[in-house]
Amino acid sequence: MPEDADKSGSVSRRKFLASAGGAIAAAGVAGGLLTKTDGAAVPKPVDEIDDVEGAVDVKLRVNGKIYNLKVQPRVTLLDALRERLQITGPKRVCDRGNCGGCTVLKDGKPIYACMMLAVDAQNSALTTVEGIGTPDNLSELQKQFVEHDGLMCGFCTPGFVTSCHAALKANPKATLEDIKRACAGNICRCGTFNRVFEAALAAAKKMRSA
Ligand code: FES
Ligand code: FES
Structure with missing residues (x-):
């Protein structure tokens, strides 16, 4: 049984993400793992x-x-x-x-x-x-995506991270409305919008207090 498994043998999503050493998170947020599991992208001849x-x-x-x-x-x-x-x-x-x-x-x-x-x-x-960040050196925004479970399949995540990163760079005091506007061109089919927004707001707060 994995170390993080409960008695029923299941592993929490959060612990699973953590136990992957940030790799899964980084996949969404830094693009690393999705390189290998990028099933929906059809290579061009x-x-x-x-x-x-x-x-x-x-x-x-x-x-x-x-x-x-x-x-x-x-x-x-x-x-x-x-x-x-x-x-x-x-x-x-x-x-x-x-x-x-x-x-x-x-x-x-x-x-x-x-x-x-x-x-x-x-x-x-x-x-x-x-x-923006690597699996071994996630940016604050990427860390907050992990912390707030801002990804499910992770396919949309690089795009959201990139849009949010630009928004926070331009305005470290970005509000929820600002973040929503910045992400208006990004779609998440898994419906993680609220968690993405929470992650971006948390990152803004951390970055301001750093
Ligand atoms: S792949 Fe470019 S906007 Fe969808
Ligand atoms: S997390 Fe699956 S499409 Fe957004």
């Missing part, structure tokens, strides 16, 4: 995005690192990140600007990576959830 006729040089700055790529001009930023750079925190869910799963920051502002071409993302500082 390499020849759709790779060095084929018409490919152009693209230089992207992601999480402080420079990447030189050759991709077709029609390749989206999301595909460049996920399929070429294996930066899989941003999720492909709707692939058409409806869900917010692919949210990344472009010069600090949230954008849908599925709605921007990689060529148009050059000359900008891009930040994905991996750049």
Whole structure:
């Protein structure tokens, strides 16, 4: 029986998250584990995005690192990140600007990576959830997502974390209404909205008192 199991042999959700060493939490909040369990994201065939006729040089700055790529001009930023750079925190869910799963920051502002071409993302500082915190070094916001059970399947979580991170950076005194507005472009099919909002408000409070 696992150490955290009760007499019936069950393990509480909170203890399960904790016992995973933050990995599950980080999966949602930092994109790490979902790299491996990312079942809903359908990989694009390499020849759709790779060095084929018409490919152009693209230089992207992601999480402080420079990447030189050759991709077709029609390749989206999301595909460049996920399929070429294996930066899989941003999720492909709707692939058409409806869900917010692919949210990344472009010069600090949230954008849908599925709605921007990689060529148009050059000359900008891009930040994905991996750049906000890592499983071993979660940001305060990510810690509060864990603390408040702000994720269920976790698929939407990188997008929510990214949107909330931008909101708190812009306004450390963000109110519930501010957080809701910041997350207006993010959808959670598991219905964790209230816990996401609680996590963001708790993070704001902690960050203000630090
Ligand atoms: S995958 Fe980009 S908004 Fe849904
Ligand atoms: S936690 Fe499952 S979609 Fe949001």
